[in-house]
Amino acid sequence: GHALLHTLYQGNLKNKTVFLNEWFAVDIVKNADDAVVGVVAINIESGETVYVKAKATVFATGGAGRIYASTTNAHICTGDGIGMALRAGFPVQDIEMWQFHPTGIYGAGTLVTEGCRGEGGYLVNKDGERFMERYAPNAKDLAGRDVVARSMVLEILEGRGCGPKGDHVFLKLDHLGEEALNAKLPGILELSRTFAHADPIKEPIPVVPTCHYMMGGIPTNVNGQALSIDREGKERVIDGFYACGEAACVSVHGANRLGGNSLLDLVVFGRASGMFIEKKLREGIVLKDASEADIDRAMAGLNRLNASSEGENAAVLRAELQTIMQNFFGVFRRGDYMQEGIGKLEELRPRIESVYLEDKSNSFNTARIEALELQNLFETAYATAIAAEGRTESRGAHAREDFQDRDDENWLCHSIYFPGSKEIGKRPVNFKLKTREPFEPMARTY
Numbered sequence: 001g002h003a004l005l006h007t008l009y010q011g012n013l014k015n016k017t018v019f020l021n022e023w024f025a026v027d028i029v030k031n032a033d034d035a036v037v038g039v040v041a042i043n044i045e046s047g048e049t050v051y052v053k054a055k056a057t058v059f060a061t062g063g064a065g066r067i068y069a070s071t072t073n074a075h076i077c078t079g080d081g082i083g084m085a086l087r088a089g090f091p092v093q094d095i096e097m098w099q100f101h102p103t104g105i106y107g108a109g110t111l112v113t114e115g116c117r118g119e120g121g122y123l124v125n126k127d128g129e130r131f132m133e134r135y136a137p138n139a140k141d142l143a144g145r146d147v148v149a150r151s152m153v154l155e156i157l158e159g160r161g162c163g164p165k166g167d168h169v170f171l172k173l174d175h176l177g178e179e180a181l182n183a184k185l186p187g188i189l190e191l192s193r194t195f196a197h198a199d200p201i202k203e204p205i206p207v208v209p210t211c212h213y214m215m216g217g218i219p220t221n222v223n224g225q226a227l228s229i230d231r232e233g234k235e236r237v238i239d240g241f242y243a244c245g246e247a248a249c250v251s252v253h254g255a256n257r258l259g260g261n262s263l264l265d266l267v268v269f270g271r272a273s274g275m276f277i278e279k280k281l282r283e284g285i286v287l288k289d290a291s292e293a294d295i296d297r298a299m300a301g302l303n304r305l306n307a308s309s310e311g312e313n314a315a316v317l318r319a320e321l322q323t324i325m326q327n328f329f330g331v332f333r334r335g336d337y338m339q340e341g342i343g344k345l346e347e348l349r350p351r352i353e354s355v356y357l358e359d360k361s362n363s364f365n366t367a368r369i370e371a372l373e374l375q376n377l378f379e380t381a382y383a384t385a386i387a388a389e390g391r392t393e394s395r396g397a398h399a400r401e402d403f404q405d406r407d408d409e410n411w412l413c414h415s416i417y418f419p420g421s422k423e424i425g426k427r428p429v430n431f432k433l434k435t436r437e438p439f440e441p442m443a444r445t446y
Helices: 002-014 080-087 145-157 178-184 186-196 262-283 292-306 314-328 335-353 366-390
Strands: 023-030 036-043 049-053 057-059 098-105 122-124 169-172 205-214 225-229 235-243 413-418 423-428
Touching: 002 262, 023 049, 023 080, 023 292, 023 366, 036 057, 036 235, 036 292, 049 292, 057 080, 080 366, 098 145, 098 186, 145 169, 145 205, 178 186, 186 205, 235 262, 292 366, 314 335, 314 366, 335 366, 366 413, 366 423
Parallel strands: 057 235
Antiparallel strands: 023 036, 036 049, 098 205, 122 169, 169 205, 225 235, 413 423
């Protein structure tokens, strides 16, 4: 990831890219034809609000792990692209599919790489038992992320968790020896000492499954063009709108991303969308200009926030939202719990829509940004809740206690969440491959 960032940055410097640093995109601007013609954005430094006009608008806004209380994602991963797309009336695909990484540092959520288990580390419960041997006798600690995460939760629920509250397990690395750890996992040693106050050379790291990756997102084709999908599953390209990376759903991950495959979204489809847009720009893109009314529509949410005179604090509402998502839509899901969770989210909606911005100042007003991010978090969380409750099966990262088996007859398809009606529809999976025969879906065994 670090090497990618350097390469990307150098490529941008070489091509004299203009960056709008410390800016925040608020909402999509659509013209009379429902095409995307740019965004409304705030310059955080001065508070100036601008309509950024564009012939091609690409969302590479990353994930939305902050809808959960415990996540490996940065504080900035608030689903801004997903929130903006949903408010613009565009559907999202497979949004119920969230990957929980087995090893986030307990209490901090910081990611401990799978490489630890690859090097020979293993998970133990409070009795010191290497419990993955019971759940995945062959792959053990190297089973799929969702399998390991669910096994850890079961250990905790069955009373074999570690610590005074019995709410985490331990990742044991000390048997690998000081020399090997310093040579192969120096970053993990530093993270563990900083965030868990545990030295892996001498003691195990407390870990817990933590929200890590959003498999769903804005549906796109292989060129990164965002798609709108109707009730019958028919697709149309949304003119002027593109998405790539975690914010998009191509979908190369289906219901369960494999470790390292996020790079596929970036390197392959990020590049593909860039090349496609370049070609389109050379050919010439003609989109109708946005009217004053179109721009006002995109400004409505921001204007409402700036005019707020009463209501609740964004930080309080955000914590409540994250707790609901963690408790009702986490690693394991159950119909009655999810319905209760949706009820709580519906009670939360009007409170979040009328969030109070006490500080109305312009320069570096982070409270305004947090209030706007809260709206995006809520849109993403609500879409997740509806899609998760609607998919009556277990598949990939979506594990239901009341529907434990995969149902290929009814659910071998993408889910589509429609923000207008707040319902889900289905979209067929593409089994027509260009260069090879498709894989026949089979049951996973370890």
